[in-house]
Amino acid sequence: MAHKIAIVGVGKIARDQHIPTLAANDDFELVATASRNAGVDGVDRFEDLGALLKARPDVTCVSLCTPPHARYDDARLALESGKHLMIEKPPGATLSEVHDLEALAIDRGLVFYSTWHSRHAASVSAAKAWLAERTIRSLEVRWKEDVRFWHPGQEWIWEAGGLGVFDPGINALSVLTEIYPRGLFLRQAELQFPENRDTPIAADLTFRDPGGAQVSAQFDWLKDGPPEWDMHIETDGGYALLSEGGARLTIDGVEVDARRGPELQGEYPALYARFAELLARGEREVDLSPMRHVADAFTLGRRKVVAPFHW
Template sequence: MEKIGAALLSFGMSGRVFHAPFLDLHSGFELLGSWERSSKKIEEAYPGVKSYESLEAVLDDPEVTLVVVNTPTYTHYDYARKALEAGKHIIVEKAFVSTTKEARDLAALAQDKGLHIGVFQNRRFDSDFRTVKSVLDKGLIGEVVEASIAFHRYKAELSPKTHKEIPSAGAGIIKDLGAHVIDQALALFGLPKSVFADIGITRPDSQVDDYFDILLRYEGDLRVHVKGGYYFREPTPEFAFYGRKGTFLKSRSDVQEDQLQAGMKPDDPAYGLESDDDKGLLHTEVEGEIIKENIPTLPGDYKAYYAEVYAALTGKGKMPVTAEDGIQVMQVIDAAFLSAKEGKVIPLDLES
């Protein structure tokens, strides 16, 4: 099996939880190390790998084929561009970059150099989203006319990660949790024809957006709301789909992040398996009969993300989340901010 050397640009939470375990597990990748600025932890977690002193050290390493840009969003464009210029394939954390223009620029550079860009949208591989997609793909509720995809939390205090709370091109909830739900909506329904957004600040000391309700309008009758905020103490069905035949409701209940944080390995037999208490509710009509039943949740599977990345890098598939996918998410984000600022519907048939 062809080996692909991979390096991270950070070994904080995302590197430790979302990337290193899967690169280490997959037999086609070799986890070479991570850029670490102060604390040196990756060598302790993965003996024999490198702790790089600088970005240049990562990019100058001839063994590195794939660079994972998992640093704060405002750094993504600069680091990703330098990695591409150095001839490296890249995986870039959500929200990809800060603007649609930056996203298109990176995509064009990668194409010119014959390199791959993947956007890390791991929530496509959550148990809840996989279950929702399965229900819709089977047509169990008929043509969808309205949907709501939310990422709600109760977290009134500001994040200790200052890059999330100090105003910058990458700060705020929309380029954090919002990027997830927008990507999920686009993965299901494609790019909408227009965007109308309400964006606000609800926490007393917040300096950045921490609430959003964005309406995506499609051709025909379909309307999709994507929402997020930090004052939702009581869980709600964060996936709600209303079709011409029926309804499907599902809580956001994927366990993978918690399991990984607790030290579970991705090859553990219990990995990705939800409790039976988190089944979705299907109320619909099948062959003239009204049914109302709980739908078992499919397992979460972040392993599939890097399996598909490997296939793409070895010429046997395509990236699970492409640069074009990332561009479209940025189009919606840019349109949402413009809509909230001007108080009007923003069509997406214009260049952003």
């Protein structure tokens, strides 16, 4: 029997990814939404999660697609109401609030899944397997895009807690922490803040690898033209380029065939397939390693004020 699921926050990511994915997934039935400004045809719509849960007690799962700094109250309400929970990336505004939610889920015996969709890009698992057998000498992340194209008019990303350029940058960090064969920690950072905004528009990060590799990341939200979502990796066994957000892997100039495995179905279908597995097993999956690097960047980062940003 399909799990009756509700979506909270019918914004761009829900319309582009979650709703069509659920429509094609037999493990779930989307029965309700909670959102101030939008709904889904043929699905019960409510202004907030409290009203939804009162009217639809048959809902067993909640998928939160709201911005991270406005998510905690709904996440806690869902868990307190006995609902299994899946959360968009990043899982919260702070590490502490996510730890609190995880503890509540454990106490109530509920599934709690903090998702990282970029880890399910088509070539990420292949890159991870290739690196596991080699010594990394250097890895450079270049994650650059045009904020006006990818986040048009989304003011929340510029508010404190909205993460700014780390909203896409955390996707890169989720891939990095998935494929890297050992732990890394941040050594230094420079964050560029528009003088009229509360979150950064660019960031340069330098990591320390106890194994001695040189690891860095460059995030930029003012790139003209096509995005650059790439990782350049030098090893003792060749050079790899993981590009297009993890979709393509090229090793020494030869593209690796990634047409196999569960990633073929797409990132969000893979997320919901994983959620269904966790529900079947009654397990939780909460990995905060990408978010820890972001928190460290705000702790260590040297702040540089740059020109104001206007849409």
